[in-house]
Amino acid sequence: MAKALAKATPNTLVARIERAAHLVYLxxxxxxxxxxALGIKSVTVRDWKKRPEWSDAVARLREHQQTLVFDRLxxxxxxxxxxxxxxxxxxxxxxRLKAAQWVLDRGLEVTDMRGGTGGTQPxxxxxxxxxxxxxxxxx
Numbered sequence: 001m002a003k004a005l006a007k008a009t010p011n012t013l014v015a016r017i018e019r020a021a022h023l024v025y026l027x028x029x030x031x032x033x034x035x036x037a038l039g040i041k042s043v044t045v046r047d048w049k050k051r052p053e054w055s056d057a058v059a060r061l062r063e064h065q066q067t068l069v070f071d072r073l074x075x076x077x078x079x080x081x082x083x084x085x086x087x088x089x090x091x092x093x094x095x096r097l098k099a100a101q102w103v104l105d106r107g108l109e110v111t112d113m114r115g116g117t118g119g120t121q122p123x124x125x126x127x128x129x130x131x132x133x134x135x136x137x138x139x
Contacts, residue, residue: 084099
């Protein structure tokens with residue numbers, strides 16, 4: 001890292017510090033905390049935040065972070081669905097019954113988030129949801 005900083009021009013160094021400021025800001029830090037963490041003046045952070053580029057960069061980083069979270073959640077959902085599917089095939093009847101009850105309870109709890117009505121979705125929507133999380137209903 002020291003070599004990279006030694007080769008950095010003043011402009012690229014400032015850009016790296018500003019990017020770090022964006023990340024610290026996304027973590028909820030105040031201007032004073034950002035300036036202290038990065039060893040820069042508070043007025044510098046304040047000036048950066050006034051520029052449209054600041055808002056654009058923060059929005060892009062926030063969107064990127066959300067994408068990472070949603071991707072991770074999708075992976076975990078698939079793993080959870082696989083675990084439930086395996087439980088449905090367990091040789092232990094108690095495990096099978098609990099897994100079946102869980103699936104049925106969740107199927108009845110699926111709500112229509114699109115319309116905000118809080119009602120249950122039609123069976124076709126539930127089946128598409130099950131396919132989305134990789135549960136093989138035919139097993």
